[in-house]
């Protein structure tokens with residue numbers, strides 16, 4: 655199908671696209687952008703860059719307004735599991751940086767900020783949703799309701815974390831560049847994002863759980879590396895992150911793949927159990943400034 659897109663690729667700047675998929679029949683609203691939304695496969699038109707292969711949505715304007723007005727009580731219900739996940743990511747980061755000033759971008763209600771402070775970082779966060787930012791504030795966590803580009807553009811952070819954020823933003827390359835400016839010379843950043851070329855993404859096709867309205871950019875290992883390079887960053891570590899969920903959280907989502915007559919509930923005592931899972935369909939990259947010194951350990 656010929657492309658119908660007039661904007662350049664958000665990573666490589668190429669104007670050549672193929673329309674990849676469209677399935678959204680109604681306009682999205684703020685609930686579609688909730689972190690815990692599970693309307694998988696319900697996406698706006700996606701275009702695949704003919705040069706670098708980056709898959710992106712150009713049809714949603716002002717995505718940020720959805721995040722600013724976001725209210726997501728279900729997110730707080732999974733605080734325990736998200737804390738375990740934050741600790742695992744910080745352990746990975748700890749192989750490169752164990753202390754100093756850390757900024758979590760898209761900090762939500764401050765879960766990673768809280769875990770990082772317990773590990774000894776001077777951790778802060780930025781978060782567009784007022785509702786989530788207030789949850790952090792109530793816990794006494796230093797999360798501000800601003801965007802990364804509105805913070806001081808000085809190299810003052812020893813570590814920056816972007817956990818499942820770059821797939822949500824209209825200008826992921828711009829965000830990586832802003833991040834690079836704010837990293838100290840030997841600072842490190844940790845990035846996670848779904849991998850559109852993973853085995854599960856290919857197997858599940860349009861029903862892959864990461865095909866969601868809120869995800870407007872789909873990376874794979876090569877487009878992530880290209881974006882990092884263009885932002886003046888180099889990847890010093892790559893792996894697949896572990897995630898932690900309750901049985902109930904997983905169950906509700908897995909059941910989306912079954913016809914309604916086959917859906918059933920797990921027994922009540924099991925629902926709150928936490929499981930660690932690695933579906934190998936997300937990317938984790940630790941990056942440094944290209945010009946920076948080697949990682950301090």
Ligand SMILES: [Zn+2]
Nearest residue numbers: 663666703706
């Ligand atoms: Zn491209």
